[in-house]
Amino acid sequence: MAAKIEVEVEVNSPADQFWEAIRDSTNLFPKIFSQQYKSVEIVEGDGKSAGSIRLISYAEGMQGIPFVKFAKEKIEAVDHEKKLVTYSVIDGEILNYYKSFGPTLAVASKAGGGAVVTWSVEYEKLNEDVPEADIIKELAVQTLKELDAYLLKNKKGA
Incomplete structure (x- = not known):
């Protein structure tokens, strides 16, 4: 039976800036979150549009979910007006536990x-x-809060 978990996180960064950072997560996440992401590679597409596939390699012993070494995710839908993106995990250890796993971020x-x-x-x-x-x-919430802190810090330094 399918289940859903949802959480809202308030951030201080402007919505447009935060959305652009999410869109650029292929480049930003390994740089900002080196303790979690070893690399994010584009396998198909541009890494931002629906149909794109990314291969995410997680850092060894990643906090929270050390059993996951990699995930291949497909971007299922992107709505720029609503600042919404939906993914599905199509390969990786997480599928040893879940038949389907589809995050959405807005x-x-x-x-x-x-x-x-x-x-x-x-x-x-x-x-x-x-x-x-x-x-x-919990890991997603932590990542969103740390991304906000990074954007605010780098905005002030600009």
């Missing part, structure tokens, strides 16, 4: 500045012994 402007980032994942466990995806949600 960035919305917040009144008074900043943005609200909604991260969710729809997944189906291979069996009842597989834990819920809470640990991955």
Whole structure:
């Protein structure tokens, strides 16, 4: 049976800036989050458009989910107006635990500045012994907060 986890994270970066950073995650994430991402390579497409496939290599002993060494993800949909992107994991260790795993990320402007980032994942466990995806949600929240801090720090230094 499919399940869904969703979390909202308020960030201080403007929505447009945060969205552009998410769009450039192929380049930014290994640079900013070297303790988590060893590399992000574009396998097909441009790495930003629907149909693109990226190969993500995770750092050894990655905090939270050390059992995942790599994931191949396909960008299923991108909506620039709504600042929304949906992925699906098509290969990697995570599929040893989940039949399907599809994160979605949306960035919305917040009144008074900043943005609200909604991260969710729809997944189906291979069996009842597989834990819920809470640990991955925690990692996503941490990544979003650290990306915000990086953008704010580098904006002030510009």
